[in-house]
Amino acid sequence: MPTPPINRPRAARPFGALLIVLGLALCWLGGTLIWIGGSAYYLAAGCATVGSGLLTWHCDRRGAYLYAALLAGTAVWAIGEVGFDPWPLMPRLLAPLLLGLGFPLLGICPRWSGRRRGAATAVLVGALVLVLIAADRSDRPGGLPALGPARVGGEEAGAGDWPAYGRDQGGTRYSPLAQLTPANVSALRPLWQYRTGYVRKSVRTTFEATPLKIGDSLYFCAPDNDVIALDAATGVERWRYRTRADQGQVFLAACRGVTYFRNPMERRGPCAAEIIGGTIDGRLFALDAATGLPCPRFGRGGFVDLKAGLGKVEKGYYFVTSAPQLIRGKVVLGGWVTDNQHLGEPSGVIRAFDAATGAFAWAFDMGRPKEHGMPPQGEQFTPGTPNSWAPISADETLGLVYLPTGNAVPDWFGGMRRPFDEKYSSSVVALDANTGAVRWSFQTTHHDLWDYDVPAQPTLYDMPTPAGRIPAVVQATKRGEIFVLDRRTGRPITRVEERPAPTGAVPGEHVAPTQPFSTGMPSFAGPRLTEATMWGVTPLDQAWCRIQFRRSRYDGPVTPVGLDRPAIVSPGYTGGMDWGGVSIDRQRDIMIVNSMRVAVRGRLVPRRQADRLGVKAISANVHGDVGGMAAQAGTPYAVDLAPFLSPLGIPCQQPPYGLISAVDLKTRALLWSRSLGTAREAGPLGTRSMLPFTMGVPNIGGSITTAGGLTFIGAAQDSYFRAFDTRTGQLLWRMGLPAGGQATPMTYRDRAGRQIVVIAAGGHDALAARRGDYVLAFALPANDRK
Numbered sequence: 001m002p003t004p005p006i007n008r009p010r011a012a013r014p015f016g017a018l019l020i021v022l023g024l025a026l027c028w029l030g031g032t033l034i035w036i037g038g039s040a041y042y043l044a045a046g047c048a049t050v051g052s053g054l055l056t057w058h059c060d061r062r063g064a065y066l067y068a069a070l071l072a073g074t075a076v077w078a079i080g081e082v083g084f085d086p087w088p089l090m091p092r093l094l095a096p097l098l099l100g101l102g103f104p105l106l107g108i109c110p111r112w113s114g115r116r117r118g119a120a121t122a123v124l125v126g127a128l129v130l131v132l133i134a135a136d137r138s139d140r141p142g143g144l145p146a147l148g149p150a151r152v153g154g155e156e157a158g159a160g161d162w163p164a165y166g167r168d169q170g171g172t173r174y175s176p177l178a179q180l181t182p183a184n185v186s187a188l189r190p191l192w193q194y195r196t197g198y199v200r201k202s203v204r205t206t207f208e209a210t211p212l213k214i215g216d217s218l219y220f221c222a223p224d225n226d227v228i229a230l231d232a233a234t235g236v237e238r239w240r241y242r243t244r245a246d247q248g249q250v251f252l253a254a255c256r257g258v259t260y261f262r263n264p265m266e267r268r269g270p271c272a273a274e275i276i277g278g279t280i281d282g283r284l285f286a287l288d289a290a291t292g293l294p295c296p297r298f299g300r301g302g303f304v305d306l307k308a309g310l311g312k313v314e315k316g317y318y319f320v321t322s323a324p325q326l327i328r329g330k331v332v333l334g335g336w337v338t339d340n341q342h343l344g345e346p347s348g349v350i351r352a353f354d355a356a357t358g359a360f361a362w363a364f365d366m367g368r369p370k371e372h373g374m375p376p377q378g379e380q381f382t383p384g385t386p387n388s389w390a391p392i393s394a395d396e397t398l399g400l401v402y403l404p405t406g407n408a409v410p411d412w413f414g415g416m417r418r419p420f421d422e423k424y425s426s427s428v429v430a431l432d433a434n435t436g437a438v439r440w441s442f443q444t445t446h447h448d449l450w451d452y453d454v455p456a457q458p459t460l461y462d463m464p465t466p467a468g469r470i471p472a473v474v475q476a477t478k479r480g481e482i483f484v485l486d487r488r489t490g491r492p493i494t495r496v497e498e499r500p501a502p503t504g505a506v507p508g509e510h511v512a513p514t515q516p517f518s519t520g521m522p523s524f525a526g527p528r529l530t531e532a533t534m535w536g537v538t539p540l541d542q543a544w545c546r547i548q549f550r551r552s553r554y555d556g557p558v559t560p561v562g563l564d565r566p567a568i569v570s571p572g573y574t575g576g577m578d579w580g581g582v583s584i585d586r587q588r589d590i591m592i593v594n595s596m597r598v599a600v601r602g603r604l605v606p607r608r609q610a611d612r613l614g615v616k617a618i619s620a621n622v623h624g625d626v627g628g629m630a631a632q633a634g635t636p637y638a639v640d641l642a643p644f645l646s647p648l649g650i651p652c653q654q655p656p657y658g659l660i661s662a663v664d665l666k667t668r669a670l671l672w673s674r675s676l677g678t679a680r681e682a683g684p685l686g687t688r689s690m691l692p693f694t695m696g697v698p699n700i701g702g703s704i705t706t707a708g709g710l711t712f713i714g715a716a717q718d719s720y721f722r723a724f725d726t727r728t729g730q731l732l733w734r735m736g737l738p739a740g741g742q743a744t745p746m747t748y749r750d751r752a753g754r755q756i757v758v759i760a761a762g763g764h765d766a767l768a769a770r771r772g773d774y775v776l777a778f779a780l781p782a783n784d785r786k
Contacts, residue, residue, distance in 0.1 A: 019053025029543035036550045087655045095538040160749030162213040165257040165323040169394040170460025173583035178708035179755035192235035196222040196773040205253040207762020213748040221255035225279040233750040239292035246281040257323035261355045271295035278320025282306045299358035311380035318346040327394035327433045334388030340410040341617040343634030348387025362436035372436040386425040391457035403429045406453035410632040412639040415508040440490030446512035451573035456581030480525030480576035481518040494520025502555035522670040524595035535654035545652035572600035580702030589665040602641030610638035648684035656696020672729035677716030702744035714741025737761040739772025
């Protein structure tokens with residue numbers, strides 16, 4: 001008996017053609033993957049899809065049955081490969097299920113009654129819904145039933161202020177305010193907003209500022225280094241000073257904060273209190289906190305030229321992005337030295353200046369560590385040394401400043417580094433605040449070939465141990481490792497192990513045989529990558545990612561980049577943890593960590609080949625993520641490097657890409673961890689999907705904790721501002737922002753007694769987060785405040 005035709009021949013042929021085209025593409029990708037030793041599923045699935053398409057083209061009902069068998073086989077294979085983890089299952093099941101809906105919806109199926117067609121549709125739609133719901137709910141916060149009560153004490157002096165970038169000199173980002181609690185934070189509402197007026201499309205920009213609050217005023221800087229003072233209760237502008245910083249060729253226009261200094265020698269009058277900051281064109285300035293006018297006795301007319309002693313500084317190659325650190329009447333600061341341009345870029349020298357006068361106090365030049373003055377006439381600070389661009393911490397009692405250092409230029413080739421470069425790069429360095437002399441240093445990555453600058457402010461905290469509390473520095477790193485050191489000596493408090501590292505140096509290079517791993521603390525580096533952990537929106541781009549993974553070198557953490565084939569580096573150069581660092585609830589001994597998992601993929605390019613391609617040192621192309629290779633001029637190799645993305649612009653590794661987690665500092669155990677951020681602002685080819693599913697997205701920025709038991713954070717790509725229960729990780733409140741909140745928030749009490757939470761929302765080009773120029777404040781309605 002001949003096979004009965006399916007219901008709608010006119011629909012069958014185009015749908016069959018679609019299946020054939022998709023199946024052939026899958027066959028090609030699957031065949032390639034098998035050839036290089038990968039999974040056989042994609043070739044088998046492609047053949048089945050082509051077969052189903054041919055049968056459907058010929059109006060043969062067996063096309064529907066073959067596709068149903070493909071779906072069943074795909075489900076068995078997917079569960080066998082990744083278990084029931086919803087996000088890894090999604091690309092394996094979602095697109096095939098959506099495609100399968102064509103059979104019942106278009107009537108391209110056997111001669112079923114309407115009831116049977118409805119049932120088939122319901123089964124497929126139900127499977128889709130289950131996959132999506134499971135993915136959205138796959139991440140559950142943990143609990144904290146074993147914790148005892150918080151350590152309660154009297155409210156400290158100035159509890160209602162936020163007087164430093166990290167609230168205190170040690171950057172704990174903890175506020176002793178407790179008006180906002182898990183019981184009432186859901187009532188948090190917008191209070192006021194302020195707009196800086198700075199949004200430029202011609203310059204890569206981000207609004208990363210954390211305002212200070214002293215008295216009745218907020219002080220912060222815009223990305224162009226304009227300094228602004230607002231009324232803390234109303235958000236009304238009190239003054240604005242335009243530094244007119246030259247933004248020509250800067251990699252990224254950014255300013256994370258300013259510093260407040262009260263001059264003990266001046267009780268009243270002009271510049272009795274100062275706002276001190278640095279600019280993206282290499283100047284240090286001091287403004288009168290009351291009026292915003294430059295302090296005439298500070299440097300020359302309120303400014304100090306930070307390029308002095310650096311020799312020739314090409315425009316855009318040296319600038320300041322972080323707030324100076326204040327200690328013992330001095331301000332200490334480093335600076336950003338643009339990555340990967342050429343050998344011998346400006347020095348990464350650290351300098352201290354008198355906070356009242358701007359007079360030079362001392363320098364720490366890694367090339368001449370025992371000489372702390374300005375270079376003799378005709379000389380300069382040692383070029384190309386490791387720099388310190390992230391926020392610095394200080395211990396007033398010990399008289400030490402703690403520097404997170406970066407790498408010697410360039411990042412991806414170290415064969416020409418000098419002994420002092422090797423000693424101090426990618427380290428925490430403690431300096432004597434009075435002299436600039438090195439007290440100790442601890443290296444987080446040996447012979448760093450991965451751009452693993454130490455990016456975050458060292459967090460100073462008295463760490464609980466069986467022997468009592470030890471003054472510690474907690475250092476988050478791009479590698480996802482957190483090192484806990486005695487801040488008096490630099491010795492590890494928690495276990496650190498030297499483990500063998502992957503080898504394979506290019507000519508003229510060497511690779512460190514071991515690397516330090518912080519085994520006494522949870523790691524936030526993410527799981528080891530495998531072919532099975534490659535992801536995609538559809539089986540097609542997932543197969544492409546699996547092919548690229550197979551064609552790349554990946555030997556686990558710190559895989560060196562070479563010549564023959566691209567290498568995958570995970571975590572990538574944004575972390576792990578980036579400049580947002582960690583925050584610590586000082587009452588509960590809980591550390592909050594927001595981290596990222598986005599690998600990068602790249603290779604070194606021989607100089608002759610790079611020269612033929614016209615690769616030149618330009619400050620706009622720092623990581624190879626802006627239009628091609630980074631030059632690394634003066635070395636044997638350029639570097640071709642970019643995030644490891646599919647052709648649709650989606651990370652090739654499976655979600656989550658961003659996490660927020662809590663660590664009990666008493667036990668060093670992970671308390672809870674959850675995905676941070678939804679897919680709302682992300683999608684294929686740079687689109688905004690607006691999907692509400694929590695998948696964990698890239699994030700840049702930091703968190704704060706409060707005595708009320710709350711953790712506040714923006715940071716995520718999806719432009720939400722969130723509050724979590726610090727003890728349990730439960731999401732208690734979120735509010736959509738008009739632009740990306742890639743800044744660390746802060747909180748304070750105003751003159752009316754309200755606890756207010758503030759965040760800057762300006763977006764970040766690296767995340768493709770929406771741009772803006774907002775400072776936003778939130779508080780409880782009057783009837784909800786206690």
